[in-house]
């Protein structure tokens with residue numbers, strides 16, 4: 415049962431609208447019959463354009479440094495939010511949950527990755543985690559990316575680490591005693607994450623598992639930013655039915 419009763423197109427505001435993802439989102443929303451872009455905001459624009467245009471849902475693809483202010487504005491103004499921007503840690507998520515207490519009907523989705531294959535990769539990795547002694551994550555992105563490790567890699571590593579802990583696994587075998595800074599990546603929980611920035615790439619991730627006599631590699635490649643759009647549109651349609659904070663597009667899927 416959807417909380418949205420209107421048959422009119424969903425009124426969507428886009429923050430970061432002139433960016434790589436934001437521009438793609440504007441095109442995808444305009445091409446969908448059941449939604450329309452009513453406001454676009456980018457750096458130096460006023461967020462009040464969103465409430466002035468009576469946006470029902472805001473899609474945010476901006477920057478980790480500004481996304482919390484944007485979200486605060488949406489929550490304060492009773493606008494549902496679909497957030498793709500990276501940089502969310504446990505503290506930020508609990509802050510958003512706290513804000514939402516005052517708006518029990520409002521939905522906020524923070525999704526590290528909207529590509530279906532990436533969502534499945536995270537789920538597969540979580541399932542495989544308990545069966546392997548070793549696991550490391552390698553993320554590969556375009557060189558204009560501001561943050562490292564990627565939000566997807568951090569989320570994947572957290573899920574794996576939690577699954578390993580729940581299964582009571584021992585520490586991973588690793589004889590390294592001498593290490594050049596960064597050579598073994600960064601730790602998220604007990605999982606090492608390695609970040610590559612390569613011209614020509616978009617967004618890619620490998621999760622490499624190993625145990626005696628075998629390895630398993632789960633890899634996903636976004637070859638075009640269009641790969642994120644079906645997930646973004648699904649989220650815009652579904653956010654009304656998921657009040658509170660949801661983390662990960664899998665929460666809107668039957669996985």
Ligand SMILES: NC(=O)C1=CN([C@@H]2O[C@H](COP(=O)(O)OP(=O)(O)OC[C@H]3O[C@@H](n4cnc5c(N)ncnc54)[C@H](OP(=O)(O)O)[C@@H]3O)[C@@H](O)[C@H]2O)C=CC1
Nearest residue numbers: 430432433434435456457475476480498499500526527528
């Ligand atoms: N969840 C997912 O599936 C995906 C998430 N992402 C994430 O989305 C974010 C954006 O990525 P991408 O589109 O490549 O980045 P871009 O830098 O291309 O776009 C970000 C846009 O936001 C603008 N911006 C900066 N500050 C503000 C502000 N205060 N208010 C409004 N707009 C602002 C930027 O303007 P200016 O350039 O002038 O600063 C820019 O136009 C990143 O965190 C990235 O990791 C990316 C792809 C998929």
Ligand SMILES: O=C(O)C1=N[C@H](C(=O)O)C[C@H](O)C1
Nearest residue numbers: 500526527559564565566617
């Ligand atoms: O900046 C990007 O491009 C991407 N960012 C997201 C992330 O940090 O995981 C999602 C995807 O990897 C593309």
